[in-house]
Amino acid sequence: MMMEHKQTILLAPSLSNSSCWRSGTSDAAWTGPGPGELIRAALILLLSLGILCANLLVICVINSRQYSKYIHAQPRYLLTSLASNDLAIGLLVTPFGFLPAVYGCWPYGEVVCQIQALLRGALTQQSAVILVCMAIDRYVCMLHPHRYHKHSSKRYYMRQGCVAVMSTTWIASVAIFGVLVLPRGGYYFNGSGLLACDPFFARASLRILACCCFYFPTTMVLMYCYGSAFHVNKLRLKRVVCVNTPEVVSGGHIERLVAHERRLSTSASRTMAAMSLGFIVMVTPWTIQEVVAACTGSKPPPFLDFLATWLALSNSFWNPFLYWLLNNHFRRISREFLYTKILCRSKPLGTKQHCCSTSTGGLDVCSIAGIDLSGLERCSMERCSMARCSSLSLTNTPPLPWETGHVTHGDVAST
Template identity: 45%
Template sequence: MHFDSGYMESDGLPPTIPPPKWIHKVSCYNPRLVHDMNAVEDDIVSFGDVIKFFMLLLTTFLTLTFNTGFFIVLNSEYYSPWIKSQPKYLLGFLAINDLANGVLILGFGMYPAMFECWPYGQFFCQIQALIHGALTQQSALIFMILAAERYMVSVYPLIYSSACSSKVCIAAVILSWVFSVSLYSMIILPADGFHFNVNGLMICEPFYLSNNVLIVTSCLFYFPTTMALMYTYGTIFHSTKVRARYKKVVFSTFPRFAAGDAAAKQAEKIFKQPTF
């Protein structure tokens, strides 16, 4: 972190991205709050700050409530028999990710949202930026794992149980967390790899020191996730249509071959009935 200036040199950054404010410049314990009366007057809580505080409080409450409720329903005795353990684990990990985001990220942003300063110190700011980046990246990876699991159960049902067992899914989630933490550790742990976002949610976020790092992280976050979701769910949709067409052919030809036209018409009526 720089301690001689409130801003970092913007060399290598796009002209549309302003240089960040480092955490010591917006600390609630900055000496300027004691010696500079103008700064004290500027730090008086305004009506807009109160609105931001309650909006963040509401967002945190809804995040915790909905994800806790989803996790309880997902593991309830009523719902458990209707879903396999593999997607249940993956959806549960997504809910845990959002819960951690609500507690560790949004929850600690309410005080800064009201007073527009960071009271928790430089080390916690660095840790929060690391957790925020890692949780965001891991959520994208879990969506990819879930898409791959749905792909296997739809396209390769015969080898699904062995190739996508519960242990394999849990191991994939653990590896995705290790990858996410390792990636953002390389970005954030060096000096100046994080900053306090005074223009957003008033939380600490990763700061990309060069365009190359920004491009790499953006590509890792958007491109693999988008391509995996498009390919897997597109293939699932196509295979489902082919399977339905195959069933229709079987229902219309085999009964006619075995028992005549009357049986074939009865089979077609059964096939056309809606299924839930």
């Protein structure tokens, strides 16, 4: 009896039973939605719009010229890949749950259901793979900065390497889930959780294996890489320098540039670690539910199934939100982008934009004699806040190499 139970093969529910158009009839099987169905549909619609808008903003901002001085090439490629994958989830997966949430049936047909199940599995797995690549990148950058800089300085090869890795992993994810989903009976309409089509596993052991391979290796790699990186950074066992500036710095200015680059690397690592932590928090309830349901052979309550599934999918929205929350440069450039490109208004000007410049690799330098050193604005010395500019003592510090030819010691002394 035990052997027979282990070899039990499950059959996927027939899609015709969940279709809004019953086979052999011309009448729709739709019923009027109630308040619960409307709330579910509203949540799905808002989440889909949030995923689309947030990830489009991330892609546009981090690849803009204004933001290029605040991020290195390798993290930019990886963050763009993650945002593109999340954008695909918000475009090809989550919106298809809107009508089923309202009417409780599948209105799009069997072929769309099959494609939906394939994309649901492949895109979700690809998100985990990209997060792992980001963690490994931060691990190498903070523990082996010289090796990282040696390879990251070759931008063309790094870009080609990122494209090759992302393409290979994407093809592998599609191939694995294609083997599971493309045969008939490899997909079904999940009317309580996703409210769309999911991959169907004929054996409970395969369902447990798929969940564990998705969750546990990803979590272990993320925790190890970021834990080791921040431990080394805290103890300062190495001087982390990930240089991304063409200026030649010599003398006493190298310490300032080293400190700036260390802050830049630590800030990027902290943001990526927060996104990875968000992934773990959001996906854990869904993983526990899937493993328990497969082990016990039971079906979770519809409310809990819906909550756990869509909480895991909402990770595609929280990734851009966490990046916006933890990165002030991203917030500032995002506001400029929204004002100038979307609302067609003039750039919003703040106190720091009037009086201080970050075009020198993030080092704040006040305008002198009414001229902004960035060459972007003209402003008076009276409008410069001493609190913002007191971090640089211009009277005691010789001019930076990029300041020569514009500001002399006599000019500084006269101010």
